[in-house]
Amino acid sequence: MSILIEPVTNVQGIGESKKSDLESLGILTVGDLLEYLPFRYDDNKLKSLPEIEHDEKATIEGKVHSEPSLRHFPRKKSRLSVRVLVGEKFLITAVFFNRAFLKNQITPGQTVTLKGKWDKHKMTLNASDIHFGPYQSDQSIEPVYPLRGEIYMKSLRKMIQQAFQQYGQLIPEVLPESLSMRYKLMKRGEALYRMHFPSSFDVLKMARRTLVYEELLLFQLKMQLFKKINREMSQGKSLNLSKEKTQAFISSLPFTLTEAQARVVGEILKDLQSPYRMNRLLQGDVGSGKTAVGAVALYAAVTAGKQGALMVPTEILAEQHFQSLEKMFAPFGIRTELLTSSVKGKKRKEILQSLSEGEISVMIGTHALIQDEVNFKDLGLVITDEQHRFGVNQRRVLREKGSFPDVLFMTATPIPRTLAISAFGDMDVSTIDVMPAGRKTIKTHWAKHDMLSRILEFVRKELKKGRQAYVICPLIEESEKIDVQNAIDVHAQLSMYFGENASVGLMHGRLHPSEKEQVMRQFAENESQILVSTTVVEVGVNVPNATVMIIYDADRFGLSQLHQLRGRVGRGSEQSYCILIADPKSEEGQERMTIMTETANGFELSEKDLQLRGPGDFFGSKQSGLPDFKTADLVHDYRVLETARKDAAELVFSEYFWKEDQYTPLRVHLEAAGVFQNDRLD
Template identity: 55%
Template sequence: MSLQESVAVLPGVGPKRAQNLAELGIVTIEQLLGYYPFRYEDIQEKNLLEINDQEKVTLKGVVVSAPVVNRYGYKKSRLQFRMMQDHAVFTVSFFNQPYLKDKAVVGEEIAVYGKWDAKRKALNGMKILGGKQPEDFAPIYHVSKAVRQNTLIDLIKVAFEKYGREITENLPDYLLQKYRLMPRPQAMLAMHFPKNPEENRLAKRRVVFEEFFLFQMRMQGLKQSERSEKNGIAIRYDVERLKRFTQSLPFELTGAQKRVTNEICYDLRSKKHMQRLLQGDVGSGKTVVAAIALYATMTAGFQGALMVPTEILAQQHVESLNQLFDPLEVSTALLTGSTKARERRVILEALANGEIDVIVGTHALIQDNVAFSNLGLVITDEQHRFGVNQRKVLREKGLRPDVLFMTATPIPRTLAITAYGEMDVSVIDEMPAGRIPVKTSWIKPKQLEPTLDWARQELANGHQLYVICPLIEESEALDVKNATEIYEHLKEFYAPDYQVSLLHGRMKNQEKETIMEEFKENQSQILVSTTVIEVGVNVPNATVMFIMDAERFGLAQLHQLRGRVGRGSEASYCILVASPKNEMGKERMKIMTETTNGFVLSEKDLELRGPGEVFGFRQSGLPQFLIADLVNDATVLEVAREEAEQVWLLDNWRELPEFAPLAAVVLPTEAGETYFD
């Protein structure tokens, strides 16, 4: 007997049911046994004196009034009767379950599970529990219309009866003892059918550790294989030329920039393959670090590529690099979707024969006909915007070039460990001297007009302002001020003194670039834009940003947007225009006004909204754990990572008897890639 057998071997599972189970991700017996409840209902009987308002409870008592069914609306009904517990009488109501009338017999004792309404002294019933002693702790599963809760529970029970003995331990003994973990067979059973809440807590503790540990084992394996000496190239750059280049920069590097530059340069010279994530808050100076790494690569006779998500950003990076590099020494080029065919042919030819040292581009860089002469370093900026496969394609354009991922989206530590666990991480945690923190205020929509009036003073001082809107066109579902409407309003509001322009994602690239260029040159003073402005755009003269309907953005995105101002030496302001409907929305606005530290905000965002919202699961390669929670179980993730690192430090751990069960479930390291696809 094997846990890998199909669920179709179980009684009651024909082809149709097998298909319905497969839609829930259950194909094998092991997947069925590991399909854990997402919550449990505590159906222990309670006393009226010990329950709180809106609590879900089971109350036992005697039926003291005949049940009455009132019908209203189409197929709607309410069943009501009264019950007595220890001389206290309360009403019980069931909606749209008229068939329960026969179960409420006057004079008989029953147990009802439902939600208690303290004001009305009433129980809104969900179910009448059967005559047999109910389990105190009922599992609740994610199910579908085709597979009901009871069906699933019955199948899991049968599977445990027939296959329970086949469940084996997959963690080494020393970990079970060190962390006092429940053995796997016992934990799997207690996840479904715990005797009490404490047994369930211990089972969950074990399952969370196992999920994180097995994942980290694969990540560390991937890291080992990525960084092995046989996989990399040594970029032996010219130290003296690099020193002269950094000394020629028009500013002094911050301590943090020097530290991360040293980490990157050490990796470049090493034969090991570099896989490094460079995190730095908005405006912390990542571009300069990238320029130093690209320059070092060029001095060793290799080419460098910088891939960015938008054409506006690509254009800007090329301009920045050209200001830093001597054109006689470093040859740069720009390749995007709107590069004209003739120019494109010239660039591709020059790239293939090694005449171009550094190429900056969008997705255009990963098209089939783009070939390099000697690619040594690949840098991806705002890399969470690219799918994993896109990043991989660019890496494969060379013979295992060193890879540097950059992001200005501060990533909470738990997400960095999880999504980028195979990488080394460098953090720029210091701002360049002279940067004044952006002052952030939160106003209600009715305060907008006087605040726009206040902004006139900034415009009169020769500064510019951004106005950011969430949507382009009016949506019936969302009461959001659209960019076009705001644009028209501001044109009128600031006429004839100031020019207003509009930028959004549906415009042609050429049109976007023209509008951006005009704003940079101060030909227009107010730019109304959707979030296409979010990443990397640099207009030091812009000192005010209004973010309309700010409650519709996450903290990380608000922080990214806010980073478009405060890029010069003048005081800057970010005005959040919002009327959040719930406490979480109010909390987000409050946090934004209290801190400009992106890492603090990213941790808060993770707490408030969860990893899927912060990161976008699809793009990020973030695995979806069954039970483990990246927010609540963060400390377990840290421990699991440390333990996995220790195992991989043993060269021959796969051959050691105590690790045999673990080796069987940790896939060969190459297969670790599946986590990212």
């Protein structure tokens, strides 16, 4: 490892001036230089002129046919053109912009290799590069690096080549021989060298395969170790829950658990009874029945003499959860209470006292639950709904209200398996992937803006039946930069269109929380029949009476977000509709609209979304929690990720990993990454 951390100036030819240029690329050490990988590869395979398409980048060999002609323009601009004979009959023009110095280097009769964009109609090559001499086959694959400042491609390649000459033989292996042999991988040094200097695309593929597996294995080892160490440090308590009472509670529910719900309940109950603290993510599509699973978990914890807490992001959602859970728990003599910022005075004081004395078994609330004055007598289970809406510190504070309580996070955002493994790899993940029987599929239609009058007439008919409608807009106010419908304008238009026949509410992120609560409450109680909103309604309230979801400029949203918004309707027994209003100009935008009309499964949509937008944009790049991989691509390398995860889990939970010498390099890497430091484990 030591040679990789030597300063980059140890490479011959790199002095102080180049050192500062390399620093701008994040290259400080020899290892940084060796591992500064290309982001793409140009295929410079020599082609004959007839096989080259118009506007295609091409590599051509020919003989200089005439003296070059140079024209100068203002601001030191120039155009150099030269006639080149390609083969025996094609006389073309090669043009170089702002490279006047080449005039003295190009002479008639010379053999040259040119690269550039081919204009078939003008028989002209807009040349980006010239090599004096015949085409060399070892130049057929050209690596392209991200550059900035005064570093140029050729000089960077030369520095990397020199670094390999000096240090290539000293690059240590990281993977144990057993894994390298199992998957027929290259040696690490060779794989790195071939990423920079591939002899063929097949060799490049093998080199990349080696480095992708190594990178994903190291990442998964970190995740599995965090999981193992956290589990061993957690001092969890095995809950002595009553299986008979829990089963009786499940039987009392007004519906039968789906196979997926039953499976997930089994996983959670097993965690509650284990000596380790539960750290589980429960993900399920909108309407898949996560709340029922949470209710069973809370009831089971109560049968063990513990208290349970459910934290949700909004007051109105907390109230709805309270109403449904109280109805479920009351017949079993379980006291359930609600705590939000609206609960004040004597009522609040009484609730807090009862909670601290253990008289309240299940507490439901917003972030009000994490205030200092809130004390549980014996908190055994913490459930956080829509966990991504709470910060890490908020979730931690609630967890610390008890003595190592079990923790269950719930989300209605279907997360693609690759991202679940990567972003939540240190957690156990349960998935409800089957919808309850009898739930009607929301009919989704894609309409153009010029069909708005027909859409509003359809809404009018639904309102006459006593139904309600959501209308979603991307922006709050009009923007000069982006021509999209905005919430304030749409609210005014709809208020005028429907007049006294419907009350139209307006909701957006700039409203005070209390104003948002009031707007949502009015809609939930049918005081307003249409709710115009920005995407703040994405995680909101359960309004079974709402049957229409209209989304303006729908092509501006990702598939997963569109699916979340669509899930606001279809919660009652009536047929519901989602209308996407969009005139997408790009093929990707059109594809998104088509996919939405054809697919109702949130997990299928999330996978498509990942393919179209990439992992960073799926969660929002800043809060994704995903590492920046040098080589691996979570979308395309998902099979390798699955394999790496399986191998990492086997290694970490095997005694051989901690004893045998072949695993020492892996342990050293993990130690350098701070995996064994306790402060990194939360």
